[in-house]
Amino acid sequence: MTVALAGPLGEALGRGALAILAYAALGVLLLVTGFYVIDMATPGRLSKIIKTDRNPNAALLTASGLAAVGLIVASSIWSSGGALQEGLLSTLVFGLVGIVVQTVGTLLFDRVVGISVRELVSEEKLQPGAVLLSVTHLAIGLITAVAVI
DSSP, X not given: OOOOOOHHHXXXXXXXXXXXXXXXXXXXXXXXXXHHHHHHHSSSOHHHHHHTSOOHHHXXXXXXXXXXXXXXXXXXXXXTTTOHHHHHHHHHHHHHHHHHHHHHHHHHIIIIIOOOHHXXXXXXXXXXXXXXXXXXXXXXXXHHHXXXX
């Protein structure tokens, strides 16, 4: 016996699957954008610093920045209320705003507090400054995500 997914259920599942694909694609795009923004703040190529040099500071700072973007994207999707076009647009805008806010926060830490991403990624061992800046990334992401909701 076969079950045909026709009618309202099939349409709902189809729309839902397309929405998931659209949000996932946008989320990946924002994560890649976030990665390259972090890459611009570090000396050298970030992928090489993490993969080849195995720098724990670069890995921690990058992971926290991307986790923060993920929080913002997830909250934007949550707050969209099922309106796909508006949700995608708000996710794009809020995701980009979150990336900008994180970048400004990083620059402020560099200028005001004296914790430089450039200096941190030149260190081979995990540094307390990298932990502090990573938690700051997550806090900024969480604050931005809650502001979206």
